[in-house]
Amino acid sequence: MRSQTKDASVVQCxxxxxxxxxxxxxxxxxxxxxxxxxxxWVTEAGDDDFSEVVEAARIPVVVDFWAPWCGPCRxxxxxxxxxxxxxxxxxxxxxxxxxxxxxxSERFTVQAIPTLVVIDQGRVLTRRSGAAPAPALRExxxxxxxx
Numbered sequence: 028m029r030s031q032t033k034d035a036s037v038v039q040c041x042x043x044x045x046x047x048x049x050x051x052x053x054x055x056x057x058x059x060x061x062x063x064x065x066x067x068w069v070t071e072a073g074d075d076d077f078s079e080v081v082e083a084a085r086i087p088v089v090v091d092f093w094a095p096w097c098g099p100c101r102x103x104x105x106x107x108x109x110x111x112x113x114x115x116x117x118x119x120x121x122x123x124x125x126x127x128x129x130x131x132s133e134r135f136t137v138q139a140i141p142t143l144v145v146i147d148q149g150r151v152l153t154r155r156s157g158a159a160p161a162p163a164l165r166e167x168x169x170x171x172x173x174x
Contacts, residue, residue, distance in 0.1 A: 036069070071122050086116075089111070103158040103159065106161035147172075
C-alpha cells in the first residue's frame, strides 16, 4: 500500500497562495480550492501505476523519463515544471525514474535520458531526447498539442 504522501502532492496556487493537495491520478483537471484557477499538475508514475496516472488522464501528459544521477535530467526538470505551470489546466507532467521503472523504459525504448514523451489519451504524439531550455520545450509541447 502506498503512503498518502506518495499518492498526492501539495501545490501552492500562484494566484491566491492557497496550498492544495493534488492526487497523482484523477478525472478532470486540478483547480485551486479557493479561487478555482487551474493548478500545475506535476507528479510521478512507475511500472505499476503508469496506466492510471498517464494513459487514463483526460488532458495531455508530458512524461519525463529521468534518473537522479543524470545531470541533464536535473537541468531540464525546472524547465519542464515551468512549462507545466504555464500550461496549468491543459497539461500534466509525469516524471518516471528509469532506475525504478525498467518495464516502462523498455516499453518506450528509452536509450538516452532525459527522454520526453507527449501522450494524449494513451496515444504517443511525439518524443524527444536531451535537455532543452523552457522556451524550446514550450514550443515543442505547443506543436505536439496543435497536431
